[in-house]
Amino acid sequence: xxxxxxxxxxxASKQLLTTxxxxxxxxxxxxxxxxxxxxxxxxxYPVVVKLxxxxxxxxxxxxxVRLGLADxxxxxxxxxxxxxRARPEDGPVELLVMPMVKGxxxxxxxxxxxxxxxxxxxxxxxxxFAEAIHDVQFRLVPITPVDAAEMIEGLRTQALLGAFRGExxxxxxxxxxxxxxxxxxxxxxxxxxxVDLNPLVVVDGIPLAVDALVEVRVGAP
Amino acid sequence: MSPTPEQFRALxxxxxxxxxxxxxxxxxxxxxxxxxxxxxxxxxxxxxxxREGGTILGIEAxxxxxxxPPDATLDxxxxxxxxxxxxxxxxxxxxxxxxxxxxxxxxxxxxxxxGSAAERALVDLAAELGILLAGPNGQGVVSTPASLCAxxxxxxxxxxxxxxxxxxxxxxxxxLNYAVQTEIGISRAVSAGNAAAVTVADYxxxxxxxxxxxxxxxxxxxxxDGREFFERVRRVASRKPLVLLKGGATTGGQRAxxxxxxxxxxxxxxxxxxCRQAGVTRAATVEEAFEAAATFATQPxxxxxxxxxxxxxxxxxxxxxxxxxxxELELAVLADDLCDAIDEKLPPxxxxxxxxxxxxxxxxxxxxxxxxxxxxxxxxxxxxxLGLGIQSNQAQLMREGCFYPGDGLERIVxxxxxxxxxxxxxxxxxxxxxxxxxxxxxxxxIASPDNPxxxxxxxxxxxxxxxxxRAVTALGHLWRYAQFRRRRGLE
Numbered sequence: 001x002x003x004x005x006x007x008x009x010x011x012a013s014k015q016l017l018t019t020x021x022x023x024x025x026x027x028x029x030x031x032x033x034x035x036x037x038x039x040x041x042x043x044x045y046p047v048v049v050k051l052x053x054x055x056x057x058x059x060x061x062x063x064x065v066r067l068g069l070a071d072x073x074x075x076x077x078x079x080x081x082x083x084x085r086a087r088p089e090d091g092p093v094e095l096l097v098m099p100m101v102k103g104x105x106x107x108x109x110x111x112x113x114x115x116x117x118x119x120x121x122x123x124x125x126x127x128x129f130a131e132a133i134h135d136v137q138f139r140l141v142p143i144t145p146v147d148a149a150e151m152i153e154g155l156r157t158q159a160l161l162g163a164f165r166g167e168x169x170x171x172x173x174x175x176x177x178x179x180x181x182x183x184x185x186x187x188x189x190x191x192x193x194x195v196d197l198n199p200l201v202v203v204d205g206i207p208l209a210v211d212a213l214v215e216v217r218v219g220a221p
Numbered sequence: 222m223s224p225t226p227e228q229f230r231a232l233x234x235x236x237x238x239x240x241x242x243x244x245x246x247x248x249x250x251x252x253x254x255x256x257x258x259x260x261x262x263x264x265x266x267x268x269x270x271x272r273e274g275g276t277i278l279g280i281e282a283x284x285x286x287x288x289x290p291p292d293a294t295l296d297x298x299x300x301x302x303x304x305x306x307x308x309x310x311x312x313x314x315x316x317x318x319x320x321x322x323x324x325x326x327x328x329x330x331x332x333x334x335x336g337s338a339a340e341r342a343l344v345d346l347a348a349e350l351g352i353l354l355a356g357p358n359g360q361g362v363v364s365t366p367a368s369l370c371a372x373x374x375x376x377x378x379x380x381x382x383x384x385x386x387x388x389x390x391x392x393x394x395x396x397l398n399y400a401v402q403t404e405i406g407i408s409r410a411v412s413a414g415n416a417a418a419v420t421v422a423d424y425x426x427x428x429x430x431x432x433x434x435x436x437x438x439x440x441x442x443x444x445x446d447g448r449e450f451f452e453r454v455r456r457v458a459s460r461k462p463l464v465l466l467k468g469g470a471t472t473g474g475q476r477a478x479x480x481x482x483x484x485x486x487x488x489x490x491x492x493x494x495x496c497r498q499a500g501v502t503r504a505a506t507v508e509e510a511f512e513a514a515a516t517f518a519t520q521p522x523x524x525x526x527x528x529x530x531x532x533x534x535x536x537x538x539x540x541x542x543x544x545x546x547x548x549e550l551e552l553a554v555l556a557d558d559l560c561d562a563i564d565e566k567l568p569p570x571x572x573x574x575x576x577x578x579x580x581x582x583x584x585x586x587x588x589x590x591x592x593x594x595x596x597x598x599x600x601x602x603x604x605x606x607l608g609l610g611i612q613s614n615q616a617q618l619m620r621e622g623c624f625y626p627g628d629g630l631e632r633i634v635x636x637x638x639x640x641x642x643x644x645x646x647x648x649x650x651x652x653x654x655x656x657x658x659x660x661x662x663x664x665x666x667i668a669s670p671d672n673p674x675x676x677x678x679x680x681x682x683x684x685x686x687x688x689x690x691r692a693v694t695a696l697g698h699l700w701r702y703a704q705f706r707r708r709r710g711l712e
Contacts, residue, residue, distance in 0.1 A: 114491045116447030134487075138494035140451055146708045147498055154497065 004218040005193050007016045008054045010059075010096055013069045013214040017195070020188060022181035024197070024209040032045035033079035036095045037072040040102035046070050051082040053093040059215060068100055090168045101210050104165055106130075106181035109178055109209075110116045111186050112138070113193050119186040121179050127162060133157065141186040168205040175200075175207050224270040224419055224686035226355035229427045230322035233364040235296035235407050237266030238371060239319075241310055242302035245277050247540065250325055250373040251301035254361065255280065261370035286313035297321045299361070299371050300314055303600020304328035304339055307357075308346055308488075315350035322347065325357035325373055330415040331358055344418045355692055359414025360390030363397070365407055366433050372412070381682075382435035382518040383427035386421045388413050389468070389537060392440040398509055402670075404679040405515035408433040408466035421451035429460040436517035437463040438594045451495050458500035459711055462517035465501050466510040467492060500705040502698045509694060515684045516695040520658040522703040525602035528696065529595045530576035533583065535610030540574025541605055541662075541689040548697040552576075556600045566590050579608075585640070589647035596651045596659055603658040603700075605692050606648050609685075610674030615671070636712070638673040645677035645685075652683075660696060662686035 008016065014024040027070060028039045029051070031133045040047050051064040059065050066078035079095050086093045108126035113119050117140050124136035137151040152172050155161065178197065186192060194215040200207040238258060244251035255269055259278055268289055271282035283289055286298075298314045300307060304326045311322060329340035340357065347354035355362065361372025365380035365427075374390065387393045390412035400407050409428065413421050419440050428566050438459060442451045459550045478565075489615035496503040499504040503508035528550050532538035545552050555575050563571065564589050572578035577595060579587065616637040619630045645661065652659035666675040666685035678685035686692035706712055 046345055112491075114447070114488075116488070117451060117491055117495055118448050120491055120494065136490050138491045139498045140495055141264070143498070150497060150708075151494075154494075 001034045005215050006218050007054060008214045008216065009054045009056070009092070009094070010050065011210060012054070013195075013212040014209075015212055017181070017185060017197075017209075017212055020181050020185040020195070022178055022212075023207070024212050025098060025101055025112060027096040030095050030097060033076050033083060033095070037076035037095050038070070038080040040072055040075040040097050040100045043099050044095065047075060047108075048098045048100050048134060049075055050080060050096045050098070051093055052085060052096045053086075053090050055089065055091050056093070059211075077138060082149065098210070099107055101201050101203055101208055103200040103201040103203040103208075104167065105160055105170070107170075107175070107202065107207055109175075109182060109197045109207075111141070111182050111192060111195040114138075119190075119192075121148075121151070121182050121186070122181060123155070123175075125155060125157050141183050143179060143183045145180065148179040152176065159193060167202070170202055171205045174205075179211070193217055222348065223423045223426060224353040226427070226430075228351075228369075231296035231322070231497065232355060232362060232411075233318070233369070233427075233431075234367045235265055235321065235369070235696060237268065237293060237295040237439055238263065238299055238369070239268040239270065239286065239293075239295055239314075240298045240299045240301060241270045241273050241286070241302065241314075242306075243269035243277050243280070243282050244301070245271070245275055249301075252277065254299050254301055254325070254371060257361075257370040257372060257375075257377065262368045263370070266293065268293055282335060286310065286317055289317065293317070295319050297323065297371070297456040300324040300326055300356075301373075301424055303328060304336075306359070307343060310709065311343070311346055311350055311352055312374070314413050315352055319349060321353040322355065323359065323371060324414070325361065325363050325495050326356075327358050327360060329357045330417060339400055340415060340417045347418060349384075352420040355411065356414035360393060360412040362412075363393075363407060363410040365409075368502065377400050377418045378403055378410070379406035380408070382408050382432035382433070383438050383514045384408050384425075384430070384431060385410035385438050386413060386437070387411075387440040388421055389440055390414065392466070392507070395507055396438060396440075396514075399508065399511040399515075402667075403684050404704060405519060405682075408435075412705060413499040422450055422457075425457045425463060426453060429457045429463075435461065436514045437461060438466075438514035439463065440461075440466045440468065440510075442467070442469040445685075447495070447606050451499055454501050455499035458702075458705075459709075462514075462699075463501050464510050464514040464698070466507060467503065475688060479659060494646060499584065500702065500709075502702055503516070509691075510683060512691055512695045513698040516660070516699055517702070518657075519683045520652065520699065521656050522706075523603045523658050523696065523700050524703065526551045526700050527600060527602045528693075529553045529555075529601045529604050531579070531588075531595055531604060531606045532576050532593060533579050533581070533588075535572075535576075535578045535580070537689060538572075538578050539605040542576055543608065544690045548693055550603075550693065551598065551698055553601045556598060559594065559598045559600065562594050566594070584692035588644045589642050589651075590598060592644075592647055592659065593654075594652045596655045596657050602659070603696055604648075604651075605696070606659060606661045607689055609644055609661050609663050609678070610641050610647075610669070611663075613641040613673045614665060614669060617672070641672070641674035642677040645674050648678070649681040649683055658696060658699060660684075660686055662689040662692040674679065692706040 044066045107128035119141040120138045137154045197209040198212040240255045242251045269282040370377040383610040393412045607634040616634040667687045675685040
């Protein structure tokens with residue numbers, strides 16, 4: 001059962017999830033700082049630039065995410081710095097340019113392989129206090145729309161899902177759609193060991209997966 | 222391979238039982254088992270084997286199964302012999318047409334590598350012989366429709382509709398002790414022991430189709446195959462309510478370094494979600510588990526979350542309302558026409574709100590009448606009734622006081638006691654008439670179990686909850702299960 005795993009880069013993770021109907025906030029993948037600056041002009045500023053690679057699992061912890069970049073010059077500077085932070089063990093790296101998504105609420109969703117019960121869909125309250133609050137719901141793959149609705153309803157912190165600080169309530173159907181997409185992902189690919197959609201930023205009530213990390217068994221295509 | 226219905230019938234409704242390894246020593250399991258079978262009035266034939274023969278508790282023990290009279294009709298062997306003797310024993314039993322064995326013997330899977338090998342061999346042999354193998358290392362089986370108490374421990378519970386299966390024999394005893402205390406009875410109970418061949422899920426699967434059983438109640442700890450367990454209990458819960466108590470500290474498990482999702486996954490969260498998904502009622506404590514099962518077995522499922530509280534005193538109602546606020550239930554909003562109808566029955570000082578505080582304004586028939594009005598109203602899905610037994614409690618003080626009999630005490634004591642009995646019966650009658658749960662809660666059910674109020678609740682076949690919080694918890698479990706069924710089209 002215990003086998004080695006590897007992670008996919010953010011861009012590859014998002015691409016894989018999209019094929020199973022899990023919508024994520026896409027980004028533009030570029031190899032160089034100047035190209036990052038050029039392509040950022042296609043998006044609305046401010047933008048985000050991240051250093052990505054298959055071997056880079058925790059970008060935030062390593063300071064590989066630059067937020068709120070206001071113009072092409074800022075993007076070029078940030079991208080140059082990020083490329084300089086790449087370590088030899090990271091292997092091939094790339095830059096990901098994305099629109100800046102802002103919301104006051106964060107959720108987390110994903111897939112987890114349980115020792116006893118196998119693949120499970122997970123939903124929780126996200127953000128910096130996620131582990132301290134520990135408000136999570138799991139269901140075994142596959143889940144039905146009723147299961148998805150009950151996962152959302154099962155979170156203790158319901159106040160965060162209602163209307164909040166001038167923002168509308170979380171769109172429960174959109175959130176359920178993400179959970180059902182995760183379930184389909186696990187069903188269709190047994191080599192997927194885990195998925196993190198962290199965070200799911202709630203913007204105008206819609207949960208948006210701004211980051212995605214897929215972990216697969218080594219040897220899997 | 223799960224046992225066949227015929228094999229389960231041999232275990233739970235045997236025509237005859239033989240205790241193998243019966244003992245003349247009252248301290249030995251082989252004596253206790255025979256004693257319990259005989260003393261609790263099992264109606265079928267009872268035989269015993271003992272290597273030295275002799276008469277035990279009036280039964281002529283024979284040296285071996287082969288020596289039993291040829292006309293003996295036997296379905297079940299209750300095995301108290303040492304592990305080494307059991308293979309030959311099972312072969313002899315099969316030759317006599319026995320199709321179920323409850324094995325109490327130790328020295329199997331719990332006893333190291335050698336024991337595990339012996340256990341595997343015993344399982345294979347029983348399968349080959351067509352014998353249902355319960356245990357080994359189990360405490361026994363109870364089946365009240367057959368008056369069967371084939372176990373090496375007490376108690377024998379009152380008959381009822383809860384089916385118990387447990388990975389721990391001592392938890393069977395705990396649940397049965399609660400059955401004795403509350404008089405909410407048991408249909409079947411079995412200690413799965415090492416569950417070498419027949420698992421807790423197998424027993425639950427039998428209960429789900431058993432007409433004697435209305436609700437399952439199980440204790441589990443380590444699961445061999447979680448996925449299979451999920452599929453099994455899901456099929457059980459789609460047929461009948463199933464309450465689960467899980468033991469075993471969470472181990473944390475290995476956590477994938479790459480995943481936040483994994484870091485947030487305590488084993489218990491996954492188990493909890495599995496229960497929700499399967500429609501299994503998971504209880505946090507032993508008493509909560511028993512009370513949930515007892516409620517499933519004795520009350521109708523609520524059709525909605527709206528609860529009305531009928532109370533003879535303010536504070537109790539307030540605390541109960543607080544408990545409801547912290548649950549998935551709701552406090553019913555009193556409809557105007559219901560308020561008007563209650564106004565007819567009470568002086569104006571009653572609360573005019575839910576909790577319906579009668580505020581001491583009740584006369585002889587008020588409580589039965591208000592219970593009927595409230596439970597009968599469309600805006601109410603369930604009722605919790607508080608205040609039963611207070612007058613009888615005072616009556617007891619009078620009855621036991623130095624002025625009794627005399628000073629008109631006999632008459633008032635009898636009146637109070639009669640009234641509390643009436644109120645208890647009214648709560649049950651209203652529930653049956655409306656098809657809605659009506660739960661009665663008072664600490665007198667344990668503080669003064671002989672109080673005529675709680676006693677009448679028990680006599681009516683219902684649980685008298687020892688606190689309103691516990692009634693709310695039990696009712697919450699019923700509502701959650703009712704929702705589970707409705708949302709999945711299982712009504």
